[in-house]
Amino acid sequence: MLYEQIVGQEEPKHRLLKMVKEERVPHALLFSGKEGCGNLPTAIAFSQHLYCTDKKETGACGICVSCNKVSKLIHPDLHLVFPIAKSKEVKSSNDLIKEFREAVLQNPYLTLNGWFNEISAENKQPLIPVEEANDILKKLSYTSYEGSYKIMLIWQPEKMNAESANKLLKILEEPPEKTIFILVSNNPEQLLATISSRVQQIPFYSNSEEEITNALIANYKVNADVAKQTAILANGNYSEALSLLTQNEESVSFLSNFQTFMRLALKFDCGKALNWIDENATSGREKQKQFLQYSLEVFRDSLMFNYGDKNLVRLSGSEKDFLIKFAPFVNKKNYEKLVEEFNSNYYYIERNANPKILFMDLILKTNELINLK
Template sequence: MQFNRIIGHQALKQQLISTVKENRVSHAQLFLGPEGSGSLALAVAYAQYINCENKQEQDSCGTCPSCLKYEKLIHPDLHFSYPFFAKKAEETASTYMEEWRKAFLENPYLSLTHWRSQLEAENKQANINIAEAHDIIKKLSLKAFEAEYKVLIMWLPEYLDTQGNALLKLIEEPPAKTLFLLVAENQDKILNTIISRTQLVKVNKLNHEELSSYLIQEKNIDPTRAHEIAFIADGNIQEAIDQLAEDSNANFDMLIRWFRFIVTDSGLNIIQLCEEELSKLGRENQKIFLIYSINMLRQIVLAQNGLSAMLFLKGQELEFVQKFSEITQPEQLTVAIDLLEKTHYSVERNANPKILFLDLSLQLVLLFKYNTFPQGTQYI
């Protein structure tokens, strides 16, 4: 993976390259960025640049033996650790290395949900287990085969739990020429003892123009549609890719019917919609629908604040936003967005969709029909 294949982050790329040129490569670094920002791809490109045998001014050469092996993720001194769904206690990340290579090479912006889809996860929880921690210690105790640096890239150390304590001494005092590159999305879920031993590399989400340009140039998407998807994806490339595969008209039609039932307090129709349609979409489609709904409400907030120039919608979607902005208050929309985000979080964790969507719908009825705010909000 070369830097030039990664969307955006020009300043950060220069910063990473400078650390190598100036011999300031920290042995333990935490790449912290939201899902779909490209933080994992940046970590791999950084490792490739560090071990490139013919470094260029702005990138690795891409043609030396080290780069060629890095491009296929088969370099003997490049190691990966990541959450997996162990069937046996002794399994490690290496058990799923072929699936990992395939998933990353197809999509270096992958999310945990898409990684899960590559495996027979069933209802198991993602984890980096103690067997994996011991395997990391074993692998990194060996001498490098051919590169200057041994590199371990750990994706989503949030899933280490207390097993991470087994790695503390190794992270703090690694063997010579050994690098730890941790790639995380949620700092609050990482062990503080690990954070304190790493140097932070902040990866921001992509801006609207970067993401829309990617869709136009790389995916050959119509500019209008590209701007719509970029707004909905909100800097998340994985979400943008998911949106490309979705029928936005179907989501809009569902949203219109759902909100019509909500604002009229049509109980029987709400129950029917939740039980027969929303609950049967499948988890990924439910998440996409919720994100679509969240971003439509955000568009309404923009309309209410006179920021029409920032609206990337047309036709019926724009008409819906304009009409709904006239009959709702900003406080209602803020609470509704929070409720939708909490439901999205629960869907990710396999909660019962019938109960989730019915509960969400009833809370939205109280909010939009009767202007009653849920308990615990600051608007009561």
């Protein structure tokens, strides 16, 4: 993984380049940012940069023996720790290292849900147990295989239980020589304060729509309109953008589904509503969340079209044509309530609420709101 393969994040990359160039690398770093920001691939790129035997101004060379090993996640001094679903067969990351390598190599923007889907543990609790802390202490007690840095890359460290985290406090504060901890977190506020105080934080930010659009066009050769629409739906999450492309390579438009929903909400028809609910209730949680996210984008653009600068409307093409007709139904009286209802449903879908009940309730409430006089 090279820095140039990471979408955006110019400031963190610049800081890391400077650290390596000046040979002032802290012993413990926290790469913090929301899901899909790219902190995991950047941690891998940083590790590759540190191990590279022919460093360039822009980072690792990408072709030396060390770079090849890191690019395959098999460098003997790069240790990977990640959440597991603990069982009789699985007690630490060592038991799933092969599966984790494959998952990250396939998608460096791997999410926790994506990882647990990979290991068929969607309904289990992700955990970095105390056995993992014991393994970390054991691995770091050995000398490095290749006489360079020992890197302990911990993905999702907020999933450490208190016992596991407390075992690492001393070594985090005073690690062995040439040992570097890289903690990669999507929820740094969930870390123990005693852990946070021992690391230097490097914040990562959500990618802009322009950055995601350009990356999708460059890396996946998608149509510019599709790339832009994907970026809008992804809401700064590049991992979500990739998921959207995977699910529907030709088009990521939810326009038709949204139109149907709004027609049902405007003039309620029980039979047709039940058909729509049955179809969407079986579409899967991610699709349901994406529909709700898309709806929120339409409401936002409708309000902007009605009361703001029309140049700030992000929808284009056939979506914008629809927006011109639909925008009058969104106004100052109902906008906040509509956003509240769709946000609430997004929250409940994430927590496995019954989608049939949620969508029926949503249609009825939307009917009431868009018919407000």
